[in-house]
Amino acid sequence: MMSKILLASLLIIFSLTSSALGLHEAEQLALQRADELRQYENKHQALEAQAIAAGQLPDPSLNIAALNLPVNSFSLSQEAMTQIQLGIQQAFPKGHSLKYQYLNLHNQSLAAKFQQELQKTMILKTLREQWNLLYFWQKSLQILQKQRRTFKQLEKVTRSLFANNKVPQKDVLNAQLQLSQVDERLIDAQQSIETTQAELARWIGKEATRRLNAASLATKGQPESKDRLQEKLACHPILKAERADIAAARDKIQLSRQDYLPGFNAGLAYGFRQGRENITGRKRPDFLTGVLTLSVPLFPESRQDKKLLATHKELCALIEKHHASYKELYKQLTKNWIDYQKSEKKLMLYKNKLLPEAKQYASSTLIAYQNNQSDYINVAQSHIYLLNLQLSALKEEINQSQAQINLLYLQGQ
Template sequence: MRYIFAFSKKISLTLLLVSSFILPRVSFSLNLQQTEQLALEADPVIDGHRASSRSYHAKAIANGTLPDPKLRLGMFNVPLDSFSTTEDPSTQLRVGIQQEFPRGKSTELKQQQTQWLSQAATARAEDEKLKLLMNVRDTYLNLYYQTRAAIIVNETRQLFAKLVRITEDQYAAGRALQQDVIRADLELSRLDDRATKIQSQEDEYRATLSQWLRDEAWGDIEPAFPVLPEVPDNIDINRLLTQHPSVMAETAKVEASKTLVEVSRQDYKPGIGAFVEYRKRFGQNIDGSDRADMMAAMVTVDIPLFTENRQDKNVMAHEESANVARYSRDDRLRVLQRMLEKDRSVYKRLSERELLYKNKLVNSAANNAEASLNAYQSGVTEFTTLMRAGITELDVRLENLRIKVDRLRAQARLLYITGDPEL
């Protein structure tokens, strides 16, 4: 009996393990907002820029601090024959402090330069967040199109499959040509090919989305049409572009480069060092009095006499670096302005086309397909006209979906430029 119980226990455990793989997992439909949140939480680039900003901020504090003073301690003029500290009046114990002061305002300027770099890293983090949202939204919207297009194609395929059966029945009754049957099979096969291509593109977009979402990218997509924040209507273009995070990052780099030019110009000024030393003497004078202790104070000055090959070249190099930063900022402004003008135009035209499809084309294509089917069943029209009407309706439905999705994609690109009000 024990063997039967042990055997049945093993079977139950095996069935439990197998069922854990066979039974479907509880899943949820992924919407655009969830996708954005998951991507922002998983992106390491944003965290990297923020860490870089904190690093520069800490370095700025360090750069604004004077160099550490140097302690000097030693015995001087000790006779080697006796090592006595009282025999020779010049024997001394010296304790001193030496402090170097950087040239001009180089300390303050280096601190400012590093603070600008910290601000640039912060702006890059904000730009990366906007850029990530734009890319994630674009990928999700393309994926949404493929999933809905697959449903539309499948619905059309079911209709065409019915047409194939109707055509075969009419051909058997002598009321249709063999060419009609062949044409119906051909269109059905072409729909299968279109469905395969849609599935292939869907897999590609899911793979792209998985770099942010991992396994969640392969789940179900919420059927409701995605919604994005509205783009502001009244836009001050100059103010908008100059305050864009990518431009602010370039501007901070320009200021950092200009500050570095001023740092290099401080090399024309002398560097100063100060030294104070206490000198302890041992023993007594001839009259029996203690030998007096001494003090030394000294100032050292670096004199920049030969500046042609070092200071002049450093200033020239940093000035050219500042020019490079300015050119980069100007180029970024032009790129953003081109993007803004292009996407505003695209968004406007797609909105007009969306209204046209909504108010006229979609209904007209559906009515035309229905009328063609009724006419074909009544023997009034040819099969070619019926198939053309069905394909036209399919193309109109897919194009209507494509326009709506592309309008949202243009809106996502505009939100990258104008800034997302929900961030």
């Protein structure tokens, strides 16, 4: 079993070094493959096209009519009022309705564009988290492999001492047990690597996943100051999309106000007549007709007033939602800033004290055991403690990087 694990580890290392795919390339590939981004892009373009269409005058209507036909003969020349009429009508919406219809849909299209930006930042955040997870399990595998060699050496030491009747057989059995437990953790780490790679394949594909080289964390350097991060918070895609929704709601209010104004239709018709006048014998003149129709809002209490009230309430709801979103994002900013600083202090403690002290203690217990001055249980516990401490330090690196990933997300990056 262990030979298979070691072989798989060597294959992973070989595949990573052959044609490695870095984080930046993986991010670009994930964005290119993201169906979610194309979904919002199509929505943005659809709303923008609707906005342009909504800002245009309605199509004019062409009317052709036969007026005042005598039913006894259906003759066009029998009666003086009989005519064939050709007319055109154009509707003119109320006030500036066309302007606000355009602006309303245009701002909705901007909201869709900002939602696309939000989806982009969420994809990058997810990819970076999976990248860090792959880094964690690959580093864990390396730490476990190194500690396995240590426990293998401890097993040889106990066998040698047991052969010379210097230690009881239980020490040999204990050493074998510790080695088997490390083997179990190696299997878990290998399975976790494969699971994480499967998650990454959802974003960048199987072929690209095989070329991933998570040799470092997804984040580098220090985050910006908290004040600077707070300034950038206002440009988060969530807030930009909500501001676009608020602008669309304001346009909707203005559109509702136009309902208090009259709308009108203008029409012009030309009537062709046949036949001659009975008295003079002259050809009958044609008729020209002009029509202007007004829609007058005489009873606004039950319609226009209620519609305007509804749009005001919609605007108030969106403003409150915007305030709540900012508070939530600011809370996340504060939390992740604190988490980053806390991890920074803990990592310094691991580096300067805990890990050096644990290594020194593990080395001293082994020397004492070889000199028959200590029990094997102390040796095993010291090395297990060192192993767990190394993994805890690695986990704290991931925690710090996760806090920085969250801060990048809050900046819209």
